[in-house]
Amino acid sequence: MLEIKKYGAIDIGSNAVRLLVANVIIEKGKEPKFKKSALIRVPIRLGADAFVNGKISEENTIRMIDAMEAFKLLIKIHGVERYKACATSAMREAENGQDVAKKILKKTGIKIDIINGKEEARIISSTDLKELIQSDKSYLYVDVGGGSTEFTVFTEGKIVNSKSFKMGTVRLLNNTKSENKVKFKSVEKWIKENTKDFKSISLIGSGGNINKLFKMSGRTEGNPISYIYLNAQYQFLKKMSYQDRITELSLNPDRADVIVPATKIYLSAMKWSGARKIFVPKIGLSDGIIKSLHYNKL
The missing domain is CATH 3.30.420.150 (Exopolyphosphatase. Domain 2)
Structure with missing residues (x-):
């Protein structure tokens, strides 16, 4: 019997923000196959804020909210059953990183986990x-x-x-x-x-x-x-x-x-x-x- 699950991943990096939608194809007695369905990349350079000024600017906060609203609609259109949003060094080093994450959650309903370097490496190493x-x-x-x-x-x-x-x-x-x-x-x-x-x-x-x-x-x-x-x-x-x-x-x-x-x-x-x-x-x-x-x- 064939089962197909659809998951979403939001990667909030220092140079760009990405949404990956992937199909997980499950067959009895076989290892699941992970197949990319869609990848959307938005060039919001949060690092230019965080590493120079120490905080995410109001302009980029608004762009982030807009991006998350768009991603939320795409997640809905694709029929994604589960998704996760993770932010890396720019958000974790910005003094207002947590505040920006709270604002995004309030405006869009998307919860962002700001992860450290070790957690980032652990997640990446769980790939193929x-x-x-x-x-x-x-x-x-x-x-x-x-x-x-x-x-x-x-x-x-x-x-x-x-x-x-x-x-x-x-x-x-x-x-x-x-x-x-x-x-x-x-x-x-x-x-x-x-x-x-x-x-x-x-x-x-x-x-x-x-x-x-x-x-x-x-x-x-x-x-x-x-x-x-x-x-x-x-x-x-x-x-x-x-x-x-x-x-x-x-x-x-x-x-x-x-x-x-x-x-x-x-x-x-x-x-x-x-x-x-x-x-x-x-x-x-x-x-x-x-x-x-x-x-x-x-």
């Missing part, structure tokens, strides 16, 4: 990530967001260590060069300490920027990007102006600036861990929310 990991190999999982980056080391199919750093793309754009240098140094130290015992390691990358880079590479799903290719792409993107990235590469305005610091993070992680390739499975927080809802872990 483990199915991609070969039991006899080692991996460094890197999830780059607007406000933070999560690093997780896997070996023999098990998590060895994980850490969340306040080093996201929006934050890097708004910090001074000296501040960013300190951030990169602390990440370099952690990666080297936690990967030094592995002769061979590969990266697994997640986040909107690495997905875009993978699409731009023209590679088919399952084939990794090499360090040489990513380095060449980084040099190419860095030399281009913001305007040219929009007009020549057809990048969205809110992607055209953050893609450069994001590429630097992935490239640096590869260099410091000794990885020569990065796999891009197109998974993230919203996928983890869907899976956690299905297994009643949220």
